[in-house]
Amino acid sequence: MNTKIRLIQLGLTQRDLVKLLSEKNLNASPTEISLAINGRMSQNKHKKILKAVDEILTEMESEK
DSSP states (O other), X not given: OOHHHHHHHHTOOHHHHHHHHXXXXXXXXXXXXXXXXXXXXXXXXXXXXXXHHHHHHHHHHHHO
16 A cells, blocks of 8 residues: 555654654655655665664554
8 A cells, every 4th residue: 555545544744753763773854765655766775764764653553
């Protein structure tokens, strides 16, 4: 499922992901998160961001 849709369903914003990612020791700016989610960059950091975001959202969806 699309990351943006998952965020909406969970009532989160991309800015919320900044804090959640930092809790997983992955520092990312709102711009980096946006670029990763929109597929505009494919650097290693962006791949790590996408993987961590998917893990976070999956965990939150299972708690719901």
